[in-house]
Amino acid sequence: MNRLHLDCTFGIAGDMLLAALIDLGADIDRIRHDLQTLPLDPFELGSERVDRCGISARLLNISLGRHEHEHEHEHEHEHEHEHEHEHSHHHGHAHAHPHRRAGDILAMLGSADLPPRVQQRAQALFTAIAEAEGRIHGIDPAEVHLHEVGAMDSIIDILGVCLALEQLEIDTLTASPVPVGHGVVSMAHGRFPIPAPATLELLRHIPLSDFDAPGELTTPTGAAFLQVLVERFGTLPAGAPTRIGYGAGSRNFDHPNVLRAVLFEQSQATTSPRESIAVLECQLDDATGEQLGYALSLLLEAGALDVFHTPVTMKKSRPGILITVLARPADAEALERLLLRHTSTFGVRRHDASRQTLERRIETVTTPLGKARIKVGLLEGQILRTTAEFEDIQRLAHQHDLSFEDIRTLILESWRLGPKPSVADI
Structure with a gap:
């Protein structure tokens, strides 16, 4: 490899x-x-x-x-x-x-x-x-x-x-x-x-x-x-x-x-590379669901790797939401400013972390309804995950008036039945 x-x-x-x-x-x-x-x-x-x-x-x-x-x-x-x-x-x-x-x-x-x-x-x-x-x-x-x-x-x-x-x-x-x-x-x-x-x-x-x-x-x-x-x-x-x-x-x-x-x-035994990321967090106890959803959309559009909300209990037993943002280090400062500007928080915590990821490749599969992309995840040359790309599922579902799940199943089945690269190709 x-x-x-x-x-x-x-x-x-x-x-x-x-x-x-x-x-x-x-x-x-x-x-x-x-x-x-x-x-x-x-x-x-x-x-x-x-x-x-x-x-x-x-x-x-x-x-x-x-x-x-x-x-x-x-x-x-x-x-x-x-x-x-x-x-x-x-x-x-x-x-x-x-x-x-x-x-x-x-x-x-x-x-x-x-x-x-x-x-x-x-x-x-x-x-x-x-x-x-x-x-x-x-x-x-x-x-x-x-x-x-x-x-x-x-x-x-x-x-x-x-x-x-x-x-x-x-x-x-x-x-x-x-x-x-x-x-x-x-x-x-x-x-x-x-x-x-x-x-x-x-x-x-x-x-x-x-x-x-x-x-x-x-x-x-x-x-x-x-x-x-x-x-x-x-x-x-x-x-x-x-x-x-x-x-x-x-x-x-x-x-x-x-x-x-x-x-x-690299030897075949080499594990998947570790990736450096920044983790941003802030807690809110006064945000509506609409405000949280709007901020989440802005963060993803600005390049956040992931954004998620966790229910937490804050001081004086107030219910609140913990916003967690995973980001590339180069994007962290801009995303911090976005959190400060578009939420009610007075501060954003940041710490650096690393994550191990699967090797990834994108394959294009031909289905009876058109072409679509598959994300393939590998560990030490072995395929562990296959995921149809959301945009392609959405496009084909809209074009052919079929359900999201029907299209997703069709794409994955077409990939399973189609020709695959050998392990040596991977």
């Missing part, structure tokens, strides 16, 4: 991650071959070594048709063509990419001859991107036209990363907090402030760093990798690093324009 840590100190984009994985040892020839078996437009995939502020890193190069393409991530973010790749990076070509429906991309993946975990990760990534775009534009995710992320080079990035992770036998991913940069980015729908709408939507509940520089430091594809694949955010995990890879963006800046990927090897 291997763990990968992504050092996103200076940002992340899809091409930078793929380049870093190739630098770690993923076979670019195998990746190219596997990609060329799919119904994609003609392309060539290569890489070269470059220097970024004294750091030797690998730069990805993609040729689409006859157009040489220095690829997506320059961290300069000034575009010269209307489509403008998946983020705002200045490209060395002026051809337009076709815009693809999310549903078409997912259908292509569903019929592709790919390893199960590659297929599951890729489907989860494109599903997350489509849902983010759907929320922004107010349309069904399946009908979303993926302009920047639907471009051929971005599709190659996403599928290439999933293939590289499989080659390197990466089971879990962690990452540092991520910067977004500042400025204005031009996209298919016009000019927007950085971070782009899709990037910010995909960065919900992900800790941002305070590093700042002009330009788009994190792209929609990079944000999708963090949202879907990363299990924990923070500093480097405990353990012995075995290999380090650097993926470069295509421009030079005052900071190293690189993404660092650090590989840790």
Whole structure:
């Protein structure tokens, strides 16, 4: 079992991650071959070594048709063509990419001859991107036209990363907090402030760093990798690093324009990682049920991991409610302020704790009523829990006028009857 840590100190984009994985040892020839078996437009995939502020890193190069393409991530973010790749990076070509429906991309993946975990990760990534775009534009995710992320080079990035992770036998991913940069980015729908709408939507509940520089430091594809694949955010995990890879963006800046990927090897007997959390508490004896419910909603929307109420007896035997909030350490201060502002408490207690969690992965299952996601929990490679994602149950129940429980049962049954990754794949 291997763990990968992504050092996103200076940002992340899809091409930078793929380049870093190739630098770690993923076979670019195998990746190219596997990609060329799919119904994609003609392309060539290569890489070269470059220097970024004294750091030797690998730069990805993609040729689409006859157009040489220095690829997506320059961290300069000034575009010269209307489509403008998946983020705002200045490209060395002026051809337009076709815009693809999310549903078409997912259908292509569903019929592709790919390893199960590659297929599951890729489907989860494109599903997350489509849902983010759907929320922004107010349309069904399946009908979303993926302009920047639907471009051929971005599709190659996403599928290439999933293939590289499989080659390197990466089971879990962690990452540092991520910067977004500042400025204005031009996209298919016009000019927007950085971070782009899709990037910010995909960065919900992900800790941002305070590093700042002009330009788009994190792209929609990079944000999708963090949202879907990363299990924990923070500093480097405990353990012995075995290999380090650097993926470069295509421009030079005052900071190293690189993404660092650090590989840790883990034994099969390694227990699930412990996660540091903050526990916030306050007691109330004068709040109505409506006020408690409103505060609970605000806390969850602001990124709380969990919120719960416990009946307690306070001084002078007054009945009261203990509000407990579980939070990421980076979110704790903001959630404390929210409790002080939106409840009647005069103070909030905080203590740091740790929790052991199951390894998690998201799988996409095809049911007779449509696709849905399953959260799978593992301990030392053994599956212990399977849970259908609430949003997918709700969506299918609404679309087909069926009960929540009927849809939940259908999704879990479809997962049980479908093909599974082997233990070695997990």
